[in-house]
Amino acid sequence: MTKPYVFITRKIETEVLKEWTETFEVKMWEYEERPVPRAILLEEAAKADALLTMLSDKMDRELLDVAKNLKVIANLAVGYDNIDVPSATEKGITVCNTPDVLTDTTADLAFALLMATARRIVEAAEIVKEGKWTGWSPMLLAGHDIHHKTIGVVGMGKIGETVAKRATGFDMDILYHNRSRNVAAEERLGARYTSFEELITTSDFIVCLTPLTNETAGMFNKEAFMKMKQSAIFINVARGAVADEEALYEALVKGEIAGAGLDVFKQEPIGPDHPLLTLPNVVALPHIGSASVETRQGMIMLCLDNITHVLSGKQPKTIVKL
Ligand SMILES: NC(=O)C1=CN([C@@H]2O[C@H](COP(=O)(O)OP(=O)(O)OC[C@H]3O[C@@H](n4cnc5c(N)ncnc54)[C@H](OP(=O)(O)O)[C@@H]3O)[C@@H](O)[C@H]2O)C=CC1
Numbered sequence: 001m002t003k004p005y006v007f008i009t010r011k012i013e014t015e016v017l018k019e020w021t022e023t024f025e026v027k028m029w030e031y032e033e034r035p036v037p038r039a040i041l042l043e044e045a046a047k048a049d050a051l052l053t054m055l056s057d058k059m060d061r062e063l064l065d066v067a068k069n070l071k072v073i074a075n076l077a078v079g080y081d082n083i084d085v086p087s088a089t090e091k092g093i094t095v096c097n098t099p100d101v102l103t104d105t106t107a108d109l110a111f112a113l114l115m116a117t118a119r120r121i122v123e124a125a126e127i128v129k130e131g132k133w134t135g136w137s138p139m140l141l142a143g144h145d146i147h148h149k150t151i152g153v154v155g156m157g158k159i160g161e162t163v164a165k166r167a168t169g170f171d172m173d174i175l176y177h178n179r180s181r182n183v184a185a186e187e188r189l190g191a192r193y194t195s196f197e198e199l200i201t202t203s204d205f206i207v208c209l210t211p212l213t214n215e216t217a218g219m220f221n222k223e224a225f226m227k228m229k230q231s232a233i234f235i236n237v238a239r240g241a242v243a244d245e246e247a248l249y250e251a252l253v254k255g256e257i258a259g260a261g262l263d264v265f266k267q268e269p270i271g272p273d274h275p276l277l278t279l280p281n282v283v284a285l286p287h288i289g290s291a292s293v294e295t296r297q298g299m300i301m302l303c304l305d306n307i308t309h310v311l312s313g314k315q316p317k318t319i320v321k322l
């Protein structure tokens with residue numbers, strides 16, 4: 001009997017894969033840091049029973065049309081904006097993601113980014129390493145306080161709520177905005193539900209943790225940045241396209257807001273000459289929200305489990321539902 005064929009779109013290291021080859025025929029793209037070229041992805045999709053994919057792999061209609069044997073796409077991420085889920089579902093292809101396992105790790109990074117931006121940690125560390133520290137002075141690299149300020153979380157889901165939990169340790173007031181109320185977060189954390197308008201106008205830190213959808217694309221636009229406090233700091237750990245990057249740049253240059261901490265960009269990797277990277281009040285990270293060794297291993301294991309489940313006719317652990 002032929003083994004089901006599984007294509008993994010990046011090089012991943014895990015012991016489990018050795019056992020896996022007894023049950024499945026496994027092929028892996030050979031590079032860890034370079035995405036599989038589209039032409040190869042299309043070729044592999046045409047043969048595969050399962051694909052273990054990354055955010056950089058576009059699982060669109062063109063690909064799904066050639067993927068005649070495909071039964072499952074296991075995305076190594078909780079976000080699945082790279083996948084045409086309605087088309088996959090229509091074709092009977094199960095789409096899986098990695099919620100929960102990455103929640104705490106991503107919340108840690110979001111809060112670290114908030115702190116680094118507010119307290120100018122990256123600028124400060126560079127000055128020391130570059131030998132530009134000439135001595136203590138009263139206002140040297142004076143940043144913004146975090147404690148007792150107001151944090152506004154847009155997208156108070158699993159990660160948003162976990163960020164808010166960290167904010168309680170800093171005696172912060174917590175506002176949030178979703179399409180629906182998160183009563184559990186209100187009770188557990190004392191968070192207050194507000195409109196998007198109230199949140200952006202009154203928060204000191206605006207943290208975006210929504211998925212990227214047609215509704216959220218560009219929600220942080222020129223108008224939104226203009227309404228923020230001049231001392232506000234914008235943190236985006238969701239997806240680059242939820243913010244209009246040109247409007248964000250303008251707002252930072254004109255002093256309409258005080259700073260931005262960005263883990264995600266519209267185009268990834270962001271080009272080194274992107275205007276946002278020229279600004280000292282921008283802390284930019286290379287999309288590392290869930291990047292701890294433990295969490296990435298957990299995400300890989302979850303993807304492999306989901307593939308095994310689907311290919312053996314069982315219900316996967318984490319499925320993306322329409
Ligand atoms: N930078 C990184 O490395 C990482 C980034 N992420 C990003 O974070 C996102 C959130 O993950 P997670 O917390 O697990 O997901 P959840 O689904 O638990 O939370 C998403 C939240 O966004 C809210 N939301 C959805 N649409 C809107 C809208 N139009 N307006 C306002 N709020 C909205 C939802 O509430 P409601 O439905 O009531 O509106 C929900 O509370 C992921 O989709 C991903 O894009 C995740 C992990 C790592």
Ligand SMILES: O=CC(=O)O
Pocket residue numbers: 055076077078079080102289290
């Ligand atoms: O961006 C990462 C994710 O898990 O989604």
